[in-house]
Amino acid sequence: MILALTPNPALDLTYEVDTIAVFAEHRVRRVHAAPGGKGVNVARVLAQLGRRALCAGPLGGATGEEIRDLLVAADGVRQAWTPISGSSRRTVTVVAPDGATGFHEPGPALSPAECSQLKEDLRAQLSSDIGPQSSDTSPQPSDDARRIAAVTLSGSLPPGLDGDQLAGLVQACREHERPVLVDTSGPALLDAARAGADVLKPNLGEALAATGEDTPLAAARALLDLGAGTVVCSLGADGMLGVHRTPAGDAAWQAAPAEAISGNPTGAGDSVVAVLAARLLMDADPLPDVLRHAVAVSASAVTCPVAGQIDVGLAARLLPTVSIEEIPCP
Template sequence: MIVTVTPNPSLDRTAQLSELRRGEVLRASRVRLDPGGKGVNVSRALAAAGSPTVALLPAGGPVGERLADLLAPEGVPVVAVPIAGTTRSNITLVEADGTTTKINEPGPEISPAELAVLEQRTAELAARAEWVVCCGSLPAGVPDDFYAQLGKLARDAGAKVAVDSSGAPLAAALAAGPDLIKPNLDELAELAGRPLTQLGDVVEVCRALVADGVGAVLVSLGARGAVLVDETETRHALGPLVAVRSTVGAGDAALAGFLHAGGTGPRALRAAVAYGTAAVAQEGSRMPAPQDVHPDQVRLLAADPTLTLSGAAA
C-alpha cells in the first residue's frame, strides 16, 4: 500500500479560456472541478492504475467535505483529520495554447493538536504501507521540518519515504534521508541555490544529494522528460511530443507512475515519464487512466550533460 500525506489539500477549479487578458471580463468555455493537492493527485493516479493507496489529509468546512466526496467515485480511500479551518480552493486558468496560470490559496492554519493527530495517523498507516509519500506545501502552523518528522515516523514503522515538496520543507526533509525525492527543475535549482541550465548541472546536484544520504532523486523536466539518479546509475527518459491541455498535476502523475512501477530503476523511470506525458494531455488536474499511458513510447537515454534545459517545471 502507498500512503500519501497532503497537509494542504485543495479543491481545484479549472477554467478553459481562449486567452487570458488582464483587466477584462472573460468567459470560460469550460469549467472543471477536481480534488487537488499533490498527494491527493498521486493517490488518484495510483487508484486508477489499481495500486492500493490511502490519501491522508486534514479536512475542514464544506470544501473539505466536498473534497472527500469527489475522491469517492475515483476509488481513493481517504483518512481525514478534522480541522477547525476550511480547506482551501485553488483556481487554474488554462488558455487555448496550453499556457496555465494557477492561483493557490495559502490554506488554513493547523493547530498543534490537529498536527499531532495527523502525525499519529501517519504512523498508524505507515505500519502497513510500503511507501509513505509526503507531498506539497505546508499550511500555516506547520513547521518546516514536518516532512523530516513524518519520514522518521514512517521509517520507524518500516515504510519507505518519498518527498515531493519545495523550498524550506524539502530542504529540511533531506536531513531524514528520504528514499526518494521528486523535485522539478525549478525546485531543484532552488534547493541547489543556483540556476541549472544543462542536464549536467542537474545530474551534478542529484549526485551530491545521493552522496549526502538521499536514496534516489527523480527530477521531472517537462518536455525534456525526467532524469533518475541513484547510487548505481543515472538515466534520462524522454516521452513523445503531445498536445498540452494542462500541466497541472503532471509531476504528481509522474511520481505515481514511478511508484506504481516499483519505485526504482529504468522501468519505473519510463513509467514516470509515460504518466507525466499522459497527464498533460488531460483537462484540468484529471489524472490519466491506464489506457492513456504508453511506456513503450518512452525512450531511455544516456544523460547528455550538454543538453540545454528551459521551461522544464512540472
C-alpha cells in the same frame, strides 16, 4: 496500499468564461469542481494504474467536506484525513478560449496540536493492519489492502507545517520501515533529504534552486549527499533523470520520450510520483525500468485536460518508444 499524504489539499474550481478582462465582471458559463492538491492527484493516478491508494492529510471546513465528497465519487481512492479547525483551500482557474488565469488560496494554518495529530495519525495508519475505518465506504478490502506498503508526501506545506515537521513525517515512515517519497520544493526539500527520504522528486527548477547547483546531476547528487536514497528529477519535455547511490558508486539514467507531447503539463509530475511509488517503492523494480514507465505515463497525463488523469492505453503504446541512457557519474 499506498498512502498519499497531501499537506495542503485543495478544492480545484475551473470557471469557463467567454473572455477575461481585468477590472470587469464576468458571468461564469460553467463550473467544474475537482478534488485537488498534488497528493490527491497522486492517489487518483494510482487508482487508474490499478493500485490501491489512501488519501491522507489535514482537511477541514465546508471546503474540506466538498473535497471529501468529490473523492468519494473517484473510483478506487480511499480517504483517512486528519480533521483540522481551519477550512481547506480553494484554487480558482478561469479558463477563456485564449488562456487560463489562476488564483490560489493560501490554505489554513495548522496549529501545533494539528501538526502533532497529523503525525500521530500517520503512525497509527502505518501500525494498523485494519486500514481506515470511518471514511472508507468501499467494500471490505482484501487482506493485502489493509497494509500501507509505501507513503508519498506531495505538494506545498500549509502555514504552520514547516520543514522540521515534514522531516518528522519522513522519520515516522522510516521508523515503521515503510519507504517514503517526498515531492516538495524549497528548504523543505533539503529537510526531507536530511531525514532520509527514500525518493525525492523535484523538477529541474526546484532541484537547482534548493541545492544551488548548476546541473540536475549535481543537484541530485547533492540531495543524495544529504541522505536521500534516490532522486528523480523531472526535466519537462526532456524526460527525467534518476540517480541513486550504490556500494559501487552513484548510478544515473536519463529517460526521454521519443517526441515532445504538447498539452496540459499540470499534474504530469504527480503522475510521475504515482509511478515511482508503485514501481520503485512498492515493487522495487530496477530504476531504469521505473523511469521508462514514469516517462510514458507522464506523457499520457500531458494529453489529458484535467490534473490527476492519465491515459493508460496511450502510456502502454508510448512505453517501447521511451529512450533510456546511462549517465556517467564521475
